[in-house]
Amino acid sequence: MIDWAQLPFAYKQTNKNTRCVFRNNEWEDVQICTDETINLHMAASCLHYGQECFEGLKAFRGKDSKIRIFRWQENLKRMNRSAKRLSMPEIPTHVFEKALITLVKENQEFVPPYGTGASLYVRPLLIGTSAQLGLNPADEYLLVLFCSPVGPYFKTGVKPVKVIIERDTDRAAPLGTGNVKVGGNYAPALATTQKIQELGYSSALYLDPKEKKYLDECGPANFFGIIQNTYVTPESASILNSITNMSLQDIAIQLGMKVEKRKVLLEELAHFEETAQCGTAAVITPIYEIYDPLTNIRYTYGNSEKTGDVCMKLYTTLVRIQYGDVPDTFGWNTIV
Numbered sequence: 001m002i003d004w005a006q007l008p009f010a011y012k013q014t015n016k017n018t019r020c021v022f023r024n025n026e027w028e029d030v031q032i033c034t035d036e037t038i039n040l041h042m043a044a045s046c047l048h049y050g051q052e053c054f055e056g057l058k059a060f061r062g063k064d065s066k067i068r069i070f071r072w073q074e075n076l077k078r079m080n081r082s083a084k085r086l087s088m089p090e091i092p093t094h095v096f097e098k099a100l101i102t103l104v105k106e107n108q109e110f111v112p113p114y115g116t117g118a119s120l121y122v123r124p125l126l127i128g129t130s131a132q133l134g135l136n137p138a139d140e141y142l143l144v145l146f147c148s149p150v151g152p153y154f155k156t157g158v159k160p161v162k163v164i165i166e167r168d169t170d171r172a173a174p175l176g177t178g179n180v181k182v183g184g185n186y187a188p189a190l191a192t193t194q195k196i197q198e199l200g201y202s203s204a205l206y207l208d209p210k211e212k213k214y215l216d217e218c219g220p221a222n223f224f225g226i227i228q229n230t231y232v233t234p235e236s237a238s239i240l241n242s243i244t245n246m247s248l249q250d251i252a253i254q255l256g257m258k259v260e261k262r263k264v265l266l267e268e269l270a271h272f273e274e275t276a277q278c279g280t281a282a283v284i285t286p287i288y289e290i291y292d293p294l295t296n297i298r299y300t301y302g303n304s305e306k307t308g309d310v311c312m313k314l315y316t317t318l319v320r321i322q323y324g325d326v327p328d329t330f331g332w333n334t335i336v
């Protein structure tokens, strides 16, 4: 028996995964698979030259027991942008849709019950698999979709955290791959993440890699700030555009707020009333302190115990749509 209320955000084995092979210039049929491992050639291009991209999305069980998948079409669009950037073949909609819907249906009993705060996290993965020694794209690829029931990122719900401005490393180069979801952006940030977590911070806030004047994003989540009924989020060529962030912008407008997606100067941190990180895993994680080690300034927003009113309202509205508690007026959910 699974203790749904105590689920961590971690991998948990389910019944099946789905896979699709790209070979001879075409996508073959979607396969249902019970094996958790992948048999891979040691010269596969994903291992040596980083031909790898991934996605993350969630399915939710509503009060009506129905399963809703949130905005998967956006994840597919983004995965295809990532694939293209790494010279990998794009995934046709019918292939992705079949792999996703089949996956969720085959693992229905792992979609957590309504009211537990948990959900089913889906991880699509695309890798170059053919043997490649010269620096060329692979000619064979594997798409794998697996899932894992996960608990809320923070057990206590929305709990404010501290972040630190990272100046010693960049998560992406100015015209690099920061705007696509590729593993290559993550391994180089692991040491930084470890370092700052040892100092008691939940994540690093990166600055634009070119001028170090503007805000970029937090490791695996986008950043936004609230000021005078306005939702402000950075625009930058090295940010991965978060689907959660896109959704929150639409919700903010619906709630009568203004939205600004633009370059945000570091100094503006002093003016925000609330700040937060957002992403599929963490939904909204409010930030109560941002520390800049260079200037020794601590920007603070409320305290560690209480989430700001605007963040709370955005959070509640988004989650209610995802669980089907309110009408899906944006048309974001796919009911399985």
Ligand SMILES: *Cc1c(COP(=O)(O)O)cnc(C)c1O
Binding pocket: 056, 181, 217, 218, 219, 220, 221, 222, 240, 241, 242, 243, 244, 245, 278, 279, 280, 281
């Ligand atoms: C996945 C990811 C996010 C969050 O995007 P969502 O679509 O909201 O899950 C933010 N930043 C980075 C670098 C990411 O990889």
